[in-house]
Amino acid sequence: MMKLLRLCEMPPRWIIEPTDKEFALSSTAEIQCKADGFPKPRMAWKKAAGSRPEDYRALGHSDSSIQVRDDGTLVINSIQKRDEGYYLCEADNQIGPTLSAVIYVNVQAPPHFEIKLRNQTARLGDPAVLVCEARGEQPITIKWSRNGAALSAREPSPRYTIRQQKTDGGASSDLSLQETSRRDSATYTCVASNPFGQDNTTINLIVQEKPEVPFAIKVLNKSGRSVELSWSAPYNGNSDIFQYIIQYKKAKGRCRPVHWANAGGVRVVGSRAIDPW
Structure with a gap:
């Protein structure tokens, strides 16, 4: 005689209950x-539609970055700050009350510099004070x-100091x-x-100073009331040289200006005879 096995109805129970997560x-x-x-x-x-654990809306249909697998696993591709908040997982088989769990998903941002260079x-x-400000999660x-x-920020130096402090959205450091x-x-x-990660920014510090003295001054040509000179450009002190001042003096006399010459190779014609130094 055949025996019939009656399957008992059973309400949902947890195999894996979700808990708060950070990503x-x-x-x-x-x-x-x-x-x-x-x-x-x-x-x-x-x-949850807002910042409180209430007014929940279904997931997995309208947003292509969100998927709910058959086994109940929630997958969020490339999770963003907008995905942060309260989530509700429900298990229902129409037998007994619906099983539910509320969790909070926190999205942690790595440091980020708005300006890279x-x-x-x-x-x-x-x-000089160099400042870099990073946004992101502490610490x-x-x-x-x-x-x-x-x-090193720890080893004392007579030339520089490094100081770091927290900001509302991250941290700042001064050199x-x-x-x-x-x-x-x-x-x-x-x-x-x-x-959660790292980021960097670069500062090119340019220390400017007065230019050095031109060198390799030569008389290329001298005739009548004109003379042609050449010189080599000196170290410019990290700032463009806009002009050169050329002076002359007689064998017995004081220096007098002849012409303001733009930087680069120029030919200067004097207003009177010029004797070499």
Whole structure:
């Protein structure tokens, strides 16, 4: 005689109950939510419309970046700050009350610099302060380097100090040079990092000073009341040379200006005979 086995109805119960999660910005977020029962429960995810755990709306249909797998796993591709908030997972098989769990998804942003490269000038001998500001989740650590060589914030230096402080949206660091010298003209890199990633920005510091004296001055041609001179351009002090001042004097006399010459090769014609120095 055949015996019939009667299957018992069973309300949903958790296999994997979801809990609060943290994800790095732009990563793929996967949140498991599994339940069993008989009949097999239907799994559904919803997200709160606002900042409070209420007014939930269904997920997985209108947004192409969001997927709900058959096993109840919620997948958010390239998760963004807008995806942060309260989520509700439900398991329902029409037997007993619906099983539900509310979790909070926190999207953690790595540091980010709005400006990646900039130039800054300073006069020779003056102080200079280089500032980099990063946005992102705490804790943020900021480190400096000069032409690729690390600068220590812990070891005291008579030439520079490094100070870091928190800001509303991240962190800021100042590199202060007490008295700039020619060797301070360099590429300074600021690297900000936290548990979710890192970013960097570069500052080209240009220390400007007066130009050096022209050299290799030669008389190329001298005839009558004119003379043709040549010289080699000196170190320009990190600033364009706009003009040269040419002076002359007689064997017994004082220097007198002849002409203001634009930078570069020029031919200057004097208003009177010019004797060489």
